[in-house]
Amino acid sequence: MSKPSLPKKHRGLQIATSRSMLCLAFGMFALVQGARSQDAATIAKGEYLARAGDCIACHSDPGNKPFAGGRAMATPFGTLYSPNISPDSTTGLGAWTADEFYTMMHSGRTRSGALLYPAMPFASYTKVTRADADAIFAYLKNVPPVHQQNREQDLKFPYNNRNLLLGWRTLYFKEGEYKPDPSKSTEWNRGAYLVEGLGHCSMCHTAINALGGSSKSEAFQGGLIPMQEWYAPSLTSNREAGLGDWSIKDISDLLQAGVSARGAVYGPMAEVVYNSLQYLSDSDIRAMAVYLKALPSTGDTTAPNEVQTQDRLRLAPLGKKIYVAQCAMCHGVNGEGKGWDFPPLAANQSIQMSSSVNPIRMVLNGGYPPGTIRNPRPYGMPPFAQQLSDEEVAAVVTYIRTAWNNHGTAITAQDVNALRSAPLN
Amino acid sequence: MRKVDCRSSDFLGTFCNVALSMVIVVFFAMTGRLHAQTQNSVTASDSTATRVMACTACHGERGQGSRDDYFPRLAGKPTGYLYNQLVAFRDGQRKYPPMNYLLAYLPDSYLREMADYFAAQQTPFPPLPKPDVGPQVLALGERLVLKGDDARHVPACIACHGASLTGMSPDIPGLLGLHSKYISAQLGATRFGTRVPIKPNCMQQLTTRLSEEDITAVSAYLSSLPAPANPAPAPAGSLKLALTCEGLETK
Numbered sequence: 001m002s003k004p005s006l007p008k009k010h011r012g013l014q015i016a017t018s019r020s021m022l023c024l025a026f027g028m029f030a031l032v033q034g035a036r037s038q039d040a041a042t043i044a045k046g047e048y049l050a051r052a053g054d055c056i057a058c059h060s061d062p063g064n065k066p067f068a069g070g071r072a073m074a075t076p077f078g079t080l081y082s083p084n085i086s087p088d089s090t091t092g093l094g095a096w097t098a099d100e101f102y103t104m105m106h107s108g109r110t111r112s113g114a115l116l117y118p119a120m121p122f123a124s125y126t127k128v129t130r131a132d133a134d135a136i137f138a139y140l141k142n143v144p145p146v147h148q149q150n151r152e153q154d155l156k157f158p159y160n161n162r163n164l165l166l167g168w169r170t171l172y173f174k175e176g177e178y179k180p181d182p183s184k185s186t187e188w189n190r191g192a193y194l195v196e197g198l199g200h201c202s203m204c205h206t207a208i209n210a211l212g213g214s215s216k217s218e219a220f221q222g223g224l225i226p227m228q229e230w231y232a233p234s235l236t237s238n239r240e241a242g243l244g245d246w247s248i249k250d251i252s253d254l255l256q257a258g259v260s261a262r263g264a265v266y267g268p269m270a271e272v273v274y275n276s277l278q279y280l281s282d283s284d285i286r287a288m289a290v291y292l293k294a295l296p297s298t299g300d301t302t303a304p305n306e307v308q309t310q311d312r313l314r315l316a317p318l319g320k321k322i323y324v325a326q327c328a329m330c331h332g333v334n335g336e337g338k339g340w341d342f343p344p345l346a347a348n349q350s351i352q353m354s355s356s357v358n359p360i361r362m363v364l365n366g367g368y369p370p371g372t373i374r375n376p377r378p379y380g381m382p383p384f385a386q387q388l389s390d391e392e393v394a395a396v397v398t399y400i401r402t403a404w405n406n407h408g409t410a411i412t413a414q415d416v417n418a419l420r421s422a423p424l425n
Numbered sequence: 426m427r428k429v430d431c432r433s434s435d436f437l438g439t440f441c442n443v444a445l446s447m448v449i450v451v452f453f454a455m456t457g458r459l460h461a462q463t464q465n466s467v468t469a470s471d472s473t474a475t476r477v478m479a480c481t482a483c484h485g486e487r488g489q490g491s492r493d494d495y496f497p498r499l500a501g502k503p504t505g506y507l508y509n510q511l512v513a514f515r516d517g518q519r520k521y522p523p524m525n526y527l528l529a530y531l532p533d534s535y536l537r538e539m540a541d542y543f544a545a546q547q548t549p550f551p552p553l554p555k556p557d558v559g560p561q562v563l564a565l566g567e568r569l570v571l572k573g574d575d576a577r578h579v580p581a582c583i584a585c586h587g588a589s590l591t592g593m594s595p596d597i598p599g600l601l602g603l604h605s606k607y608i609s610a611q612l613g614a615t616r617f618g619t620r621v622p623i624k625p626n627c628m629q630q631l632t633t634r635l636s637e638e639d640i641t642a643v644s645a646y647l648s649s650l651p652a653p654a655n656p657a658p659a660p661a662g663s664l665k666l667a668l669t670c671e672g673l674e675t676k
Contacts, residue, residue: 062529063516274530330475333466342467365523366479370530377535380479383523386493387482424522425529 046139068146078155127197191291251289257374274370311410319399352408504544505595550652556645566646580667
């Protein structure tokens with residue numbers, strides 16, 4: 001039986017209807033696709049920005065699933081455990097809204113209104129724009145959810161009382177998105193936004209005081225990182241890691257590849273390059289380099305005192321002997337180093353700083369710069385803790401700090417001994 | 426015969442100028458090179474051997490092991506085993522802070538290169554200190570290593586690590602050339618779950634069936650054995666394993 005056909009006058013209507021349905025369907029499809037590609041672009045942007053903020057480093061426990069939190073962070077006030085920021089609906093960010101996420105980043109308050117401990121760098125993240133915070137949130141909502149309860153914070157009295165943070169915030173927290181400086185270039189402003197905001201560089205490169213705060217007036221002037229016993233050098237003093245006399249290329253190489261013709265990153269900075277900076281675009285890295293190079297120069301080191309001069313005269317001959325036997329094959333007889341592979345020691349700021357913590361630790365513990373996209377097979381510094389005595393390490397470190405017109409001071413066997421028990425992770 | 430005179434023709438003049446320029450260029454290139462050589466005194470070669478100097482400072486120049494009890498031999502161990510250990514140290518499943526620290530930020534491909542390098546090293550076994558235990562302890566060790574203990578479902582070491590105890594490619598390590606204290610520490614750590622193998626993970630199950638005395642005996646006996654005639658691990662799949670580890674993989 002054949003299907004009854006529609007009266008002729010209705011046929012046109014049918015065709016018209018199917019056409020408009022088709023158009024409508026196509027339109028909807030295009031809209032959905034458009035929204036999807038917009039979503040995909042936002043998520044990709046969020047992934048990039050999450051890397052710039054290095055969220056993964058603290059919010060993942062090494063060896064476990066990313067963004068599930070649970071990483072223990074020893075602080076002078078007790079141990080903090082990072083929370084789960086995967087999109088799990090009960091233990092992570094699954095039930096959060098974009099508004100709540102922005103408020104957390106911008107004002108340092110959790111969803112419930114409680115004050116965040118400043119281990120979360122909200123004093124830096126407050127500078128992040130709403131659009132960037134939204135993109136990061138979109139990305140985090142899109143990573144695999146991990147069901148893992150947050151651990152209770154294990155802080156000593158009285159620091160376990162979050163209300164005390166009100167005082168800390170009054171002293172050290174200024175809420176507000178980054179305001180571009182119209183007198184500076186677009187590139188400088190982009191660099192400032194990244195360094196001061198997501199990069200949260202000042203968390204380590206500004207001295208932390210007894211209250212766990214860092215003063216704005218001392219921004220980027222360097223300091224010992226509590227509990228880790230690494231010294232984060234000043235980014236402003238040309239006598240420390242100040243970058244005033246570095247080329248933009250060398251600064252960019254150091255940040256992105258982890259190595260440069262002037263020196264390599266090590267210690268906690270290796271983690272920053274490995275997890276974060278190596279993934280940033282050439283233009284963003286360059287912008288950061290431009291900003292860092294332009295930081296005003298401050299501070300100066302003091303001349304060696306009489307005791308240090310005597311120590312140098314006593315230790316340097318032994319130091320030179322050890323240097324020639326153990327170090328010169330890679331760093332060169334004159335401390336000249338070689339390209340990216342072997343950092344120069346002559347004129348290397350990082351070994352001459354007032355704080356001798358870093359060169360001592362490098363000799364004791366050795367270390368690889370991070371394996372990065374641009375430098376996947378880094379050369380590594382061998383550890384010497386098992387081979388050299390405290391006196392021998394003091395001698396060789398004194399030698400490299402004072403040879404070749406380096407202006408560092410002598411160190412003692414006690415300085416070395418104190419760092420033999422420094423934490424390695 | 427006419428002397429070649431650069432002034433005698435345009436052609437010759439040009440030729441002489443070009444030749445002179447070339448001589449000057451070559452001269453500067455050579456002195457420049459000499460100059461660079463005197464400037465840079467670095468003698469380390471561009472090689473994997475140089476890249477792993479951070480490893481060989483403790484494990485021996487070619488990974489042969491050292492006099493220290495806890496710096497094990499790496500040379501000639503199966504590459505898959507070495508790679509798994511490097512990954513476990515990097516990611517924290519195997520804990521020893523100096524190793525965790527060194528490897529923390531190195532990519533898989535580089536760890537693979539390091540594993541391949543040490544697996545390929547053929548170097549003599551250094552003499553080991555005589556284990557400080559009596560003949561009865563060594564006899565217990567020998568029995569467990571060669572025969573196991575059926576009553577406790579403990580297979581012999583040789584059942585998986587090979588009759589010559591040099592391991593099997595790609596993942597099962599050789600057990601010779603290691604200090605007694607090192608072996609004992611690894612068995613203990615595996616038993617208490619602080620050393621978690623990635624693959625195969627049957628050792629944890631097995632070590633829970635061993636007593637402290639068993640571990641001391643096995644470690645002492647293994648470290649008392651002479652270097653193997655052929656240090657190469659058995660080819661992959663050549664041994665029928667005593668335990669089916671595959672089904673128990675954790676990763």
